[in-house]
Amino acid sequence: MPLINRLAIIGVGLIGGSLALALRRQGMVGEVVGIGRGEANLRRGVELGVIDRYSLDPCEGVRGADLIFIATPVCTIAGIIARIAPFLSPGAIVTDGGSVKEEIVAASEPLMPSGTFFVGGHPIAGTEHSGVEAAFADLYENRRCILTPTPQTDPTALALVSRIWEAAGSQVVLMDVHKHDRVLAAISHLPHMVAYSLVNAVGGYDRFDESILRYSAGGFRDFTRIASSDPVMWRDIALMNREALLEMMDFFADSLSHLRRLVAAGESDGLERFFADSKELRDGID
Amino acid sequence: MPLINRLAIIGVGLIGGSLALALRRQGMVGEVVGIGRGEANLRRGVELGVIDRYSLDPCEGVRGADLIFIATPVCTIAGIIARIAPFLSPGAIVTDGGSVKEEIVAASEPLMPSGTFFVGGHPIAGTEHSGVEAAFADLYENRRCILTPTPQTDPTALALVSRIWEAAGSQVVLMDVHKHDRVLAAISHLPHMVAYSLVNAVGGYDRFDESILRYSAGGFRDFTRIASSDPVMWRDIALMNREALLEMMDFFADSLSHLRRLVAAGESDGLERFFADSKELRDGID
Numbered sequence: 028m029p030l031i032n033r034l035a036i037i038g039v040g041l042i043g044g045s046l047a048l049a050l051r052r053q054g055m056v057g058e059v060v061g062i063g064r065g066e067a068n069l070r071r072g073v074e075l076g077v078i079d080r081y082s083l084d085p086c087e088g089v090r091g092a093d094l095i096f097i098a099t100p101v102c103t104i105a106g107i108i109a110r111i112a113p114f115l116s117p118g119a120i121v122t123d124g125g126s127v128k129e130e131i132v133a134a135s136e137p138l139m140p141s142g143t144f145f146v147g148g149h150p151i152a153g154t155e156h157s158g159v160e161a162a163f164a165d166l167y168e169n170r171r172c173i174l175t176p177t178p179q180t181d182p183t184a185l186a187l188v189s190r191i192w193e194a195a196g197s198q199v200v201l202m203d204v205h206k207h208d209r210v211l212a213a214i215s216h217l218p219h220m221v222a223y224s225l226v227n228a229v230g231g232y233d234r235f236d237e238s239i240l241r242y243s244a245g246g247f248r249d250f251t252r253i254a255s256s257d258p259v260m261w262r263d264i265a266l267m268n269r270e271a272l273l274e275m276m277d278f279f280a281d282s283l284s285h286l287r288r289l290v291a292a293g294e295s296d297g298l299e300r301f302f303a304d305s306k307e308l309r310d311g312i313d
Numbered sequence: 314m315p316l317i318n319r320l321a322i323i324g325v326g327l328i329g330g331s332l333a334l335a336l337r338r339q340g341m342v343g344e345v346v347g348i349g350r351g352e353a354n355l356r357r358g359v360e361l362g363v364i365d366r367y368s369l370d371p372c373e374g375v376r377g378a379d380l381i382f383i384a385t386p387v388c389t390i391a392g393i394i395a396r397i398a399p400f401l402s403p404g405a406i407v408t409d410g411g412s413v414k415e416e417i418v419a420a421s422e423p424l425m426p427s428g429t430f431f432v433g434g435h436p437i438a439g440t441e442h443s444g445v446e447a448a449f450a451d452l453y454e455n456r457r458c459i460l461t462p463t464p465q466t467d468p469t470a471l472a473l474v475s476r477i478w479e480a481a482g483s484q485v486v487l488m489d490v491h492k493h494d495r496v497l498a499a500i501s502h503l504p505h506m507v508a509y510s511l512v513n514a515v516g517g518y519d520r521f522d523e524s525i526l527r528y529s530a531g532g533f534r535d536f537t538r539i540a541s542s543d544p545v546m547w548r549d550i551a552l553m554n555r556e557a558l559l560e561m562m563d564f565f566a567d568s569l570s571h572l573r574r575l576v577a578a579g580e581s582d583g584l585e586r587f588f589a590d591s592k593e594l595r596d597g598i599d
Binding site: 151152170171200206209210213214215217218220221222223224225226227228229230231232234235239240241242243244246247248249250251252253254255256257258259261262265266269272273275276277278279280281282283284285286287289290291293295298299301302303304305306308309310311312313 | 437438456457486492495496499500501503504506507508509510511512513514515516517518520521525526527528529530532533534535536537538539540541542543544545547548551552555558559561562563564565566567568569570571572573575576577579581584585587588589590591592594595596597598599
C-alpha cells in the first residue's frame with residue numbers, strides 16, 4: 028500500500044510535476060490529482076503520466092487527498108490555502124514549495140482547520156525551464172529541501188513530509204522560518220538583485236553612442252545569466268522577503284563600499300587581501 | 314616566406330603561448346623565442362612545441378625579433394618595454410595583451426625608439442587555467458581582439474598586428490584607449506568586483522552560528538565562480554584601471570540603490586519593470 032493514497036499537486040509545473048514523478052517512481056503514491064488554471068498544461072500532464080487526472084477547481088481537486096503540495100508563485104500560496112481549507116479531508120497535510128517562508132507560514136498556519144496540518148517547505152532545486160514538460164523525476168536527487176516547522180507544526184505531519192522529500196532523493200534540513208528567509212536572501216535573492224542591477228547599469232551606461240553590452244564576452248554572460256529569470260516571480264519574491272532582502276542588500280552594499288574605498292585609495296595590500304579572502308571563501312564551496 | 318621571421322613572446326603562458334601556437338599553425342612565423350622568468354615553464358614550452366628556444370633575459374631575447382608580444386601582468390608591461398627598448402631591431406613592432414590600456418599605452422609610446430613601433434592590444438579570451446600547459450591554438454578563434462591605436466600609432470604596424478590577430482581567428486575591433494578601459498571596466502572588471510564583494514558579504518554574514526555559504530546551491534556557485542580568479546591579477550587591474558572602475562562601481566551602486574528603494578517601498582510595478590528591462594537587455598546578448 029502506498030504511503031499516500033491521493034496526492035494533490037496545485038501548480039503542475041517543473042516543481043510540482045517533478046515531485047509527482049519522483050514519488051510515483053518510488054511507488055509512494057496511489058493517485059495523483061493535478062490542479063491548475065491552464066487546462067492545456069494539465070492535459071499534457073496526464074499524457075506525460077505526471078498526473079492521473081486533473082481539476083481546474085482547487086476546492087474540488089483537493090477532496091479526499093492525504094497530501095496537498097502547493098507549487099504556485101509565492102504570493103498565491105496563502106490565498107490558495109484559504110480557499111481549499113474548508114474542503115480538506117480530516118488528517119490532510121498541506122505543504123508548499125515557496126522560496127519565501129516567514130510570511131507564507133505565518134499566514135497559512137491559522138487558516139488550517141483543526142485536524143489538518145501545514146508544513147512549510149522549500150526544495151532548493153530548479154532549472155531554467157518551466158511547465159509540466161520540464162518536470163523530471165530526478166530534479167530533487169542530491170539536493171537540499173528545507174522544511175520550516177514552527178512550535179505549531181504537528182510532528183507526525185513533519186515526519187511524513189520529510190519522508191517524501193527523502194524519497195525524492197533530497198537531504199532534508201530543518202530551519203526556522205526567520206533563518207530560512209535570511210539564508211535564501213543571501214544565497215539566492217541577493218545574487219538575483221545584483222545580477223539584475225548589474226545588467227541595468229551596464230546596459231544603461233551612455234557615455235558612448237552605442238550599447239557597450241555588445242562587447243560582453245563569455246564571463247559577463249555567465250555571470251549575468253540569472254538576470255534572464257522571470258521578472259514576475261522575482262517581483263513577488265522581492266516583495267515577500269523584503270525585510271531579509273533589504274538587510275542582505277545593505278550588507279552587500281557595505282562590502283562593495285569597502286572595496287570601492289580600497290580601489291579609490293589605491294590600497295594594494297588591502298585589495299589583494301580582499302580578493303584573496305573572497306577567493307578562499309568561494310573555493311571552499313566547490 | 315613567413316610574415317614574421319622572428320616572434321618573441323614575453324610571458325609564455327595561456328595568452329602568449331596560445332598566440333604562438335595559432336600563428337605557427339598558420340605558417341605565419343619563422344622562429345618563436347620565449348622569454349620569461351620561470352625556466353621550467355619555458356623548457357616545457359620548448360617540449361610542447363610552443364616556442365623554439367627561450368631566454369631568461371628579455372634584452373637578449375628580443376634581439377632580431379620583428380614582432381614582440383608582451384603577455385605579462387598589466388603592471389609589468391611598461392617596465393618591460395623600458396628595459397627592452399634599447400635592444401629592439403629597427404622596424405620592430407611591440408604589442409601587448411594587457412586588459413587595461415590607457416595607462417599602459419601612455420607609458421609605453423614615449424619609450425619606443427625611433428623606427429620601432431608600439432600597438433596596444435587586448436585579446437578578449439581566456440580560460441580559468443594558466444601557464445604554457447594551458448595554451449592551445451584555438452583560444453582566439455571567434456573571439457574579439459581590441460586594438461587601441463592612438464594618433465601616434467604607425468598605420469603599417471597597426472595593419473600587421475591586426476593581421477596576426479585575424480590569422481589567430483579573432484575579429485579585430487579598433488577602439489580608443491579611453492573607451493576600451495570603460496568598456497572593460499563595465500563588462501569584466503566591475504563584475505569581478507561585484508562577485509568578490511558578494512562572496513565576502515555572504516561569507517561574512519554572522520547573524521547565525523554558522524557560515525551560510527554552506528547552503529549555497531548551483532546558482533550561487535555559478536554566479537560567483539569569477540570570485541575564484543587570481544587575487545594578484547585583479548589587484549593589479551583594479552589599481553591600473555582605477556578611474557574607469559570607480560566610475561562603473563558608482564554607476565552600479567546607483568542602480569542597486571534604485572532597486573533597493575523599489576524593494577523598500579514595495580513598488581510592485583517598478584520592480585517588475587526593473588527586472589523585465591534587465592531580462593530584455595540580458596536576453597539580447599545571448
